[in-house]
Amino acid sequence: MKHRFWGERLSRRQLLTRGGALAAAGAASLAAPGAGAAGGAHHGQLHSGGLDHGGNLVVGDVDLSLFDPTAYLTRFDYGKVSTLPDGRTLREYKLVASDKEIEVAPGVKFAAWTYNDQVPGPTLRCTEGDRLRIHFINGGSHPHTIHFHGIHAANMDGVFEQVAPGAEFTYEFDAEPFGLQLYHCHTPPLRRHIHKGLYGVFIIDPPEPRPPALELVMTMNGFDTNFDGENEVYAVNTVAFHYVRHPIRLRVGELVRIYLVNMTEFDPVNSLHTHANFFREYRTGTSLTPNNLTDITVLGQAERAILELTYKFPGTYMFHAHQTEFSELGWTGMFEVLS
């Protein structure tokens, strides 16, 4: 039964509606034979592993030495810091685009385009008013750019100044406004360049920093492993079910701040739902006053929100997309709250 669909050319949605293949609460085995071909090729479909592996698990693990989503959560690139003659802070970053195969689920490879060899690219961080200088080198096989969300001059917008393979470009602007921003390639066809992995999180801190907290970056993304215009794998931070295999450890009473960005292509919206808890939501992070107290946020493409929450009771809690289809295809994680 579980190999019944193997080798058939089915879309993800057809797969999902036939035989309830993946309906068993994410008990999907992504480690399918043949799925390891770069780009997924023709049999990059998920198939049901049945219930024998327990809920929300996949067989094995990805090679975490290449990209570890747990490390990504708390890794911030503040750039090379110096002081300008006028006393302001200058931060210099280097981003290199390249073609690189990544692993989005155990055994499932994806022919990505990356900034600094990872998807998402590094999380760039600065404070409002800093001068930023970003050296971009295109080491990939296609033209690319970096388009930052923020306020800056037209010629720093990464749209018209396409950077050819082997060429370089330096973006320079002041960091504004404070909030949770992002960057991504802006070369047509755009959805292809974004979906291939050329995006990252860009945090501009307010002049007066937010209160101390455990800060976690979560980028919701998806991967079309067989080029049918739909995502076969969903995740927060690239690797399907990573935080089920490796729960995020928190403490009771600890303030947790999540920088949540939606970089999912092909689907109009994505979402995050926290179990047994509510969070304060700051849409786009451009205000220090929350605009919601809720347990679910729904974000369109490139939308983002800062979420703050504290767990009252120890235990293990799920967080996941409330599009259950996404959650069963990889976008599910766990918080392990210690007393």
Ligand SMILES: [Cu+2]
């Ligand atoms: Cu590009």
